[in-house]
Amino acid sequence: MAAPLAYALDLWWNRLALRSQLTPADRALVLGLPGEVQQIASNRDIVRLGECVTRACLIADGTAARFGQTRDGLRQLTAVYIPGDMCDLHSVVLPLATSAIQALSATTVVRVPHQALKDIGEASPALGRAFWRDCVADAQIATEWLINNSRRDARSRIAHLLCEIAVRSERIGRPRDHFPLGMTQIHIGDATGLTPVHVNRTLRDLRERGLVEVPPREVRILDWNGLRDCAEFDPAYLHFHSAEP
Amino acid sequence: MAAPLAYALDLWWNRLALRSQLTPADRALVLGLPGEVQQIASNRDIVRLGECVTRACLIADGTAARFGQTRDGLRQLTAVYIPGDMCDLHSVVLPLATSAIQALSATTVVRVPHQALKDIGEASPALGRAFWRDCVADAQIATEWLINNSRRDARSRIAHLLCEIAVRSERIGRPRDHFPLGMTQIHIGDATGLTPVHVNRTLRDLRERGLVEVPPREVRILDWNGLRDCAEFDPAYLHFHSAEP
């Protein structure tokens, strides 16, 4: 992690370019973005609830998540972010944060000024639409989580979450079957709408079925096809292969 | 409904302008959009799954919804659309439909060509960002649904759904406490992740508490404050009052 800014921008650029028809000039605009590197400790806020944000936040290392909360303190994780995710891109158009973002493990982030993003988005309309598209893709992940948490049982829910993170991890160059998770069992419960106790029992079940092992903050997938079937996982919603027409 | 196109564009413009700093010139661009009016019968597809869309779809009358589905046929509603909602705006940047959109009741829609939207978005960057913002606002609704379905019990879930639709209905000029719902109890179950049987029992419970009555495809709110408290409903996520800085 010699240069977090360059590393993170490169990952993000790869994802933007995957889904859009962009030019080398666009690439130069993105890789030339300014940004301030910052270390965030585990369980600390990256974006506070109600804050009016002026810079978007790009993950360079670690794991972060967006949180919602009910009145009686139940936390619900509404998105997970890994390196290369511009986790706050929508704040460019809606700067008032309606939910907090926290680091799940020790995390390195890069703060990119909104104005710089607006400027290059206006300079290149195709790039502007690529930003828009990035937000839409994130929204489709939230939609998939909605289906997952509303309609599947605990085993499928957790399997689905692990499949999604596996595929996204693979996209940034990690082995799909063995990668850092950056989440505790409590976090998995916060994401899937389950209690930590039930997460624990369900992970044991998945392990006993020979599908996946989840030691603390880590994932070892033993049977990808089995896990995928159990989760009914279809990566189409991640849009890693659908470019602009 | 003399002129569905003009009526629907006007509603949509109002929402765009509410959240953004737009000019009279932007207004002329939006209200001048072309569109083909179409009638869709109840339970028919407006957008088919897997279709590659070339026109976005604006609701002029009726109620529509986006659907997901699990392998064993459980349906999950991931968004509800009422008049003035550009339900397919994200298809401008991701034209491959990963989920179907259906009419819940008899619905009038307006098809607006993507190219026309791209053109006016490039002509006015502020307008382009307003489109982006509209998608982000929809995403935040999906996020709220995720919290709702993952963390609240049946009574709060249904109350929350009704509160949201009440506030959105009010925005388009309907009385907040008495409006058409366009959904059956089965649809409410599809939205909240509950079975129709349990929806029915829960609606009876809400009625017996004197909070709300839900005769077929209609809502009569008897005690707004009580319903809002029951739902833990806070309309901030709808962003009806947060403009661009």
Add this chain to the structure above:
DNA sequence: CGCCAGATTGAGGACGCTCAATTCTGGTGG
């Protein structure tokens, strides 16, 4: 008048929750 989708009610069962205790782990300080 018959038909059908939707609404309604009953009875029993299952999945996930609550409460509680114990073990494991990594980090800290003596």
Add this chain to the structure above:
DNA sequence: CCACCAGAATTGAGCGTCCTCAATCTGGCG
């Protein structure tokens, strides 16, 4: 080097919400 500690993981027992299956009722429509 070891004792200690906090947070996380693990396991057990009992319970409640919501589901399943099934039957009946209602209203709109051909």
